Amino acid sequence: MAEKLKLALYWAASCGGCEIAIVELREKILVVDQVADILFWPVAVDTKYKDVEAMPDGHIDVCLFNGAIRTSENEHLAHLLRKKSKVLVAFGSCANEGCMPGLANLYDRQSIFNYVYLESPSVDNPNKIVPQTTNKMPEGEIQIPKFYNTVKTLAQVEDVDYFIPGCPPQPPQIWSVIEAIVQGNLPPKGSVVGANEKTVCDECKHDRKEKAIKQFYRIQEIIPSSTQCLFDQGLICAGPATRGGCGALCTKVDIPCRGCYGPPPHVIDQGAALMSACASVVDADTEEEAARIVGGIADPIGTFYRFGLPASLLHRRKL
Amino acid sequence: MNFEPRIIAFLCNWCTYTAADAAGVARMEQPANVDVIRVMCTGRIEPMFVLKAFAEGADGVIVSGCHPPGDCHYTNGNFKTFRRMPLLGTVLSQFGIDKGRFHWGWISGAEAPKWAELARNFTDQVRGLGPLNWKDQIASKED
């Protein structure tokens, strides 16, 4: 009987969606139970940090690490789990590109702090208290993690072996990766797994024709045709600039892709790719007309860099 | 030591590069701050090139090519340029990069003096804005 795989799953600055994606393996979780021992998984198992610290180095065979690096605790766990794991996988968009927490890179600690603890409409804080990393309480000291100015991806703080994209990674893809791990069938270190080598357009059910955009629309402004390509109709769809493998689930219900599977192969900045795609198909033969049409795109950075701001070339807004 | 801006200029082979070359041959006064990267057409310039230039340390970036509608060697390569560049300009502002650090436009092969003037004026403009120093400005503010 082969030795069971020692598995760990951890969440840094994340939402728990990657954990639910594992639960969405449904009955296959029973197979995982047969082939693996889950040594650490805070959402479902009561193992604590001290238990991980006590493990010998390299004890964990595979660690699926989701969530972005937002605080010193997130970074500490990234280093700890790297030490205790033979294989470290950046699981999901937050760990890969930064995802939604990465949008905080449009602001800095000071402005965020001012809003949350002082200016927000429901805050009642007459003494202008804000959280402190070290607190001397009557009974003893309480420390809380430090918040960095900038959100980082896992690979920006640690050596990562494999990358599984998606927000969250789709369960059939997660399963195919688990199978590959169990069978010892992984591609070379540094590969993206659990996704395909094309873009979302390849899996999308809509019919693509020539694109010539006279006006960009927001989702509430039109009722799109269910058969024609959403981008052709003027909705900004990130499909052309997003790695495929998700099954094009959003466009299936006529909502444009937002780009959660990250950049396609060989693209290093997803936002730049999407920006270029949108502008290139604008139907304008004069500078004025072109400026008018692209000027109709509201909040370009939040649209193009929705998922990939920390991983992008510039990483964040200027401090 | 005084700050000397580092400017990257993406110039199309047929028009602005020719102008820049002619300006050099004619010994028109140009600052040494501008590093020229020759492309066959400004239609080849993906926003990613400009972003990478800033990320890697450029203080200012120029994109310049043939006048639309008629001068483009590839008929309408520059149409892609004037569709992309305004959007890129907006995104750069949202990144906090001053609009004064990015210039895009058209200079034909016959307009060498216009190139020299752009090189001088833009360098002065960027010098006035100060160093951008993208990588360091992120790292230094992480405590």
Next chain:
Amino acid sequence: MKKITIDPVTRLEGHGRIDLFLNDQGEVANAYMVIPELRGFEKFSQGRRVEELTDITPRICGVCPEAHHLAATKACDAVYHVDPPPAAKKLRELFYSAFYVADHMTHFYILGGPDFVMGPDAPVAERNILGVIHKVGVEIGTKVIEARGKGMDIIGMLGGRKIHPTFGLPGGVAKSLSEEERKQVEATAKDEIEFALFTLKLFKDIVLANKGYLDLIMSPIFTMPTYYMGMVDEKNKVNFYDGKIRVVDPEGKEFAKYSPSEYLDNIAERVEPWTYLKFPYLKKVGWKGLTLGKDSGVYQATPLSRLNAADGMATPKAQEAYEEMFKTFGKKPVHNLLATHWARLIELLYAAERLLELATDPGITDPKVRAIPTEKPTEGVGIVEAPRGTLTHHYITDEKGIVTKANLIVGTTNNYAPIAIAVKQAAQGLIKKGVEVTEGILNRVEMAFRLYDPCFGCATHTLPGRMPLVINIIDPSGTTIRQIRRD
């Protein structure tokens, strides 16, 4: 003092740590439920297109994205002053009912339930969903997985992705329901009602019939009188999707009933320096610190709260179960925290019955599910009941519909004060002189928060700024004796 740390807390959504301080007598001088995480959603929502918040805010929580998705959608309706067609509203509630079924099941079988099915002292390796499946058998385990899965399939049918679905938008929903799909939902709803009844029976057989657990439930350690909050329809019955927010006092008398736009008159949030999460409280009662009772503004917003705050359930089988629970305790409101697990299963039953009602509604397959907004966007509040508590999304935009300000008061945030009190009360009740502090005892302390089915990712959507800014030096009596500021 000796410090015992439970780090991290487990079997919940989000990050947390419990710091226990023991005096020389081995008693708990104080227990702090510390929340070490924050991300900043309220701030980075500024500058975004308001309709995109229906896709951004679900990333606050991947366990309850549907709650944020619908709160955001309703807030966007309000921002654009647009009224969705009737079929769109029914579909949103159908979608939401399917989610409630799946999510309440997730909590019972994966998060909180293992403490009961396996026992709070069971070895760590067994005290989880896999242990539960080994114990109840693969056949029942598979039934659990399937039942949860069928609820999620309805989410996927309407919203594409099952986690972070894309269904609602300002003025309606993205797609209508076909007759074939409707039949599938109807069949699923019937199965889910059966499974909800099965789960309630399991709870009664394993938990209520077990004297040890019953003692725990009735024990004063896990009893806390507070105000209770929940959304109700016009008949004051529990509703998850729409209605007014009703608050009752610890004796059950109605204290407030407000519509979404009035939330700021009713709720405010306090800040403590030792945690990133804020403490909401009832403004009209006032903040009296982490204290209980009628004079304290601390309130709970949980499944038990919803049942306490309402006059009943809107569907027959759930109403029967509701009456049975209150009869067992002999009074209303019920202040026994662990009864929250029971209330959650009654809500599970209601959600399944409601799913069937909506699936058999004659207008449910109407193709008209979109109203295009025509008015200029301004400001709006959208409230739904998240499984873990009342969820409020408040957006202010410019005339182009770009967010200028966002405020979110999220399910578990409502419960932070009671959680902090409950953890301290449990710690002080369980850890005494001469009692060995075993792993099982520490797990029971965790059970004090686990019944809330907390979602600290939700609760702490926000991010602080540079610190330290203010240092308060507090003496043992709690008085601030010196303040050092760095502004």
